[in-house]
Structures are given as C-alpha cells and as structure tokens.
Amino acid sequence: MRVLGIESSCDETGVAVYDTREGLLGQALFSQVDMHARYGGVVPELASRDHVRRVLPLVKQVLAEADTCADQLDGVAYTAGPGLAGALLVGAGVARSLAFGWGIPAVEVHHMEGHLLAPLLEARAPQFPFVALLVSGGHTLLLDAKGLGDYAILGESVDDAAGEAFDKAAKMMGLGYPGGPRIAALAEKGTPGRFRFPRPMTDRPGLDMSFSGLKTFTLNTIHDLGGKDALSEQDRADVALAFEEASVDTLIIKCRRAMEQTGYTQLVMAGGVSANRSLRAKLGEQMKKRGVELFYPAPQYCTDNGAMIAFAGALRLQAGESAELPIKVRARWPLTELAAL
Template sequence: MYVLGIETSCDETAVAIYHADKGLISHNLYSQVEMHNEYGGVVPELASRDHIRKLTPLIRQILRDSHLTSNDINGIAYTAGPGLMGALLVGATTARSLAWAWRVPAIAIHHMEGHLLAPMLEDHPPKFPFVALLISGGHTMLIEVKNIGQYHLLGESLDDAAGEAFDKTAKLLGLDYPGGPALAKLASQGHPQLKFPRPMTDRPGLDFSFSGLKTFALNTFNNSLKTQQDKADIAFAFQQAVAETLAIKCKRALQQTGLTTLVVAGGVSANQEIRKQLLQMSQKQAAQIYFPRPAFCTDNGAMIAYAGYQRLNAGQTQSLEIFARPRWPMSELLEV
C-alpha cells in the first residue's frame, strides 16, 4: 500500500509517500519562513495562497522522484486540523479531489497525532505504551499513549504553549521570525546570571503555563541596560526555565503512569537544550527517551503519510465530505 501524505496546517507545504513494507519512500517540503519573516509572524491569508501555488507541483515532483504514478497510490492522508482554517482547506480539498479522481480512499489526520507518531519513522521506534510530550508553536501536551488512537491527556498548557512563548520572547528581544531558533542561538552566547521561575512546578499536576514566564522575561528586559549581552543572558535564562519545567513535568508523568518510555515530538523538540535536559532526566529515571530526527520535528508530510497508512490499513475511511477542523481535540480520535 502506497499512501500519499499532505500537510498544510500552517506555514509549510509538505508531501510524502509511505509504503507498507518499504517504509518512507520520499518526502518533500516547502517552507514559507522567508515570506512571513517580513511580517514577523505567519499571515494566514498569505499562507493559504502559497499552499495553493506550491502543493500541486510538490505532489507531481514527489511522484516523479519516487518513480510512481497516480495509479500506484492506494490512499491519501491529509492534515485536517488543528491549524489555520484556510491552510487546512487547501490540503483537504486537494486530497479529497485527488482521492475522487484516482478512486482511492482518503483519511483526515490530526496534526498532533502526526507529530506523536513521527518517531515511528526511525529505525528503532518506541514501543507502546509510552508517555508523549508534544511541544509545538500552538500546543504543549503530556499524553499517555497505549496504542494508536488510545490517548489519555495528562496535562496541557493553560495559556501560551512553549513554542508560542519562545516566539513572543524572541520578538520582545528584537529577534527575527521564526523566533524559537533565533532565541536558542542567542542563548548560546548567554551566561547563567539570571534566575527565571519554573512555572507551576511548585504545585501538583501536569498542566503547563508559560505566559507568566514570558512576562517575567519582558520585565527583566525592561529593567536591564538592553545590551546584546543582556539579551543573551535573558534568552539563556528563559530557555533554561522552559527546558527544566518540561523535564520536571515529564518526570512526574512517568512516575504517575508507571511507564518507562518517553516520546518527545513537535517543532520545539528540536531545541538542543530541551533535548539535553530531558535526556538527563530520563537517564536518572532509568527511562528510555525517543526523539524524531530534526527534519521530522517540524511540520512534515512523512508523519501524516505514516499516520494515514496506519488508519487506512485498519480499514478506516471517510466520506467525500471535505473535513477541516482548526480546533480538534485528540480525545475524539478513533482507536486503531
């Protein structure tokens, strides 16, 4: 079974082809970062228009690169949410149209389930059950994963997600978009001069809150001399606080569930300091930890093609209705 995966949830147009026995055949991605950089963030209308321009050529290209034709494709998976409504509709309408024209089934995939399953694309994937930490621009969640589609939410961000807090803090420091990588780069020049709070770690529970940490960074910046070194020190302290907070919460989640495997995925999981602190925590807990390769941390078509294969192979299909949900709880997903 060859499954074509389409991802257009935000500012990256991505496609991939996954095969039941051969694994990932090919994947391709076009990033809109350069276009949105001028505006300091994603402009939804521009994102949608660019998906329209880039998606069909990318699909044609990946079929050529894979030495396949439309006759070889057995199913299509597309990101249906969460994400920007206009961007989601581009992928959904394209996928549905191709599925109808090629007479193959199509399946709507939850964007965060795609991230959660991204480590399964590696040579040594994790085994169920495990605890998953999903950290992206719009989501920070801890989930107990028993199998595909069997998800129990343990905790989530009550305000800004970790990635969102990274981007907003980067912006107040005058850094370019995308803010997360820029802040991490600046933090490498910082010194441990400042101590930022570790939000919600002094109380029980597995929920997150990063809005106050962002405000603490702003107040610290306003009270500084605003030199380049001041900015670097703030970036360093902010990144340390986020990384340690995530490590503390993941430790609690492992202890609470009694599980010994942690999967970390989503765009923010590419941050090296976060990876370092989570790895140190897992070693102390005698737990195994899994990260996707950097190319599969950010939005990509490979994770959607893989998730789609799993659901299509289980016999799940959907009607010809174009399905897109900018807000879509993972609790509503069907078990596989």
C-alpha cells in the same frame, strides 16, 4: 500499502510518499518562514494562498522522486486539523480531489497525532504504551498514549504553548520570527547564572503547565535593562539563556512527574520545540537516570512535514479507516476525540 501524504495546517507545505514495506520513498517541504518573518508571525490569508501555489508542484516532485505513479498508490492522507482553517482547506481539497480522480480512498489525519507518531519513522522506535510530550508553537501536551488513537491528556499548557512563548520572547528581544531557533542559538553564548527566571506551576502538584508568566517575566527583565533597543548582544544572549533554561526545566519537571504517575518506561517527545538541543540533552539525561527510554524524531520530522502525515495515514488506512463526504476540516480538534484503532 503506499500512501501520499499532504500537510498544510499552517506555514509549511509538506508532501511525502510512504510505503509500509519500503518506508519513506520521497518527501518535499516548502517553508513560508521568509514570507511571514516581515510580519513577525503567520498571516493566515497569505499562508493559504501560498499553499495553493505550492502543493500540486510538490506532489508532482515527490511522486517522481518516489518513482511512483498514481495507480501504485493505495490512498491519500491529509491534515484535517487542527490548524488554520483556510490552509487546511487547501490541502484537504487537493487531497480529496486527487483521491477521487485516482479512485482510491482518502483519510483524515490529526496534525498532532502525526507529530506523536513521527518518532516511529526512526529505526529505533517506541512501542505502545508510552508517555508523549507534544511541544510545538500551538500545542503543549502530556499524553498517555495507550495505542493508535487511544490517548488521554495527562497535562497541558493552560495558556501559551511553549513554542508560542519562544516566539513572543524572541520578538521582545528583537530577534525576529521564528523565535525558537534564534533563542536557542543565542542562548549558547549566554552567561550562566546572570538571570534566573521562574519555573511556572512546578511548585504545585499536577501536570498542567503555564508559559505566559514566563513571557511576562522576560518582558520585565528587558524593561529593567532599558528596553529592547538598549540591549547589548550579551544582554540578549543572557536573557535568551535564562528563558530557555526555565522553559526546559519546566518541561523536564512535568515529564518526570508523568513518568512516575504512569509507571511507563518510554517517553516520546515530538513537535517543533523537540528539536531544541538543550531540551534533548537535559531531558535525555534525566530520563536515563530513571531508567526511561527517550524517543524523538530526526530534526527534519520535528517541524510540520508530509512524512508524518503519510505515515499516520497509512496506519489508519490499514486499520480500515477512510474519510467520507463532505470534506471537513477542524481548526480545533482535541486528540481525545480520535477513534482508537
């Protein structure tokens, strides 16, 4: 089965062609980061307009790269949610129009299921069941993944997502947007032990997480140093390191508890924050001590991308699923509402 995938949930337009026998045949991604950076975050209207400009040229580019004609496709997959409603409608409208014109089925894909399944694109892939840590700019979840579409929430952030906290902390330090990569790069120059930030909600049982208090602690530390404009480059590096260490430790502690609670021996980590090198190294070390295998996607599949949507869509089309009229998108869409296949 050969599937065209379209991702347009936020600020990246991703297109890919995936074949269930031959693997990933082509992909392209356009990031709007430079456009949104001047505003310090994503502007939904600008995001939607840019998707309109980019999506069809990217479809043509990827089909040519994949050496695929429309009559070789078996379906079109698209992100139907969660995300920015206007941005989702662009991808959904284009995908459904192409599928209708080509006479092939379309299938809705949940954005976070796409992330969850992205590690299965790798040669070394996990097998259900496993625990999944989905950690991105909009979501931070721990899931019991029993099978395709069969997910139970073990824990989640009760306030800010981890990636959102990274972005806000970076803004406090004057580092710009997106904040995660900038904090990670600066943290490598930090002085270990100068600051110690709290590990929120780790002193109580349970798997829920919180990052808003960590964000507030960061703001207070910056204030104590004289404010954003008074920070030296070393101050910024030391604050960045303390923030990253606290965030990483919080996620690791919750993952350890989730593995103990489920008894599973496989942990999947996906989403934009899963590209953080410190998180990968420390979590991998902790899981190895416990006999747990850690899986995560290649860096290019951590951020939003068309490959994960094409792959997830192919699995759902193979299971007989397809989208019906009218076209619907969902800005909010709990993973637990998906149909198990």
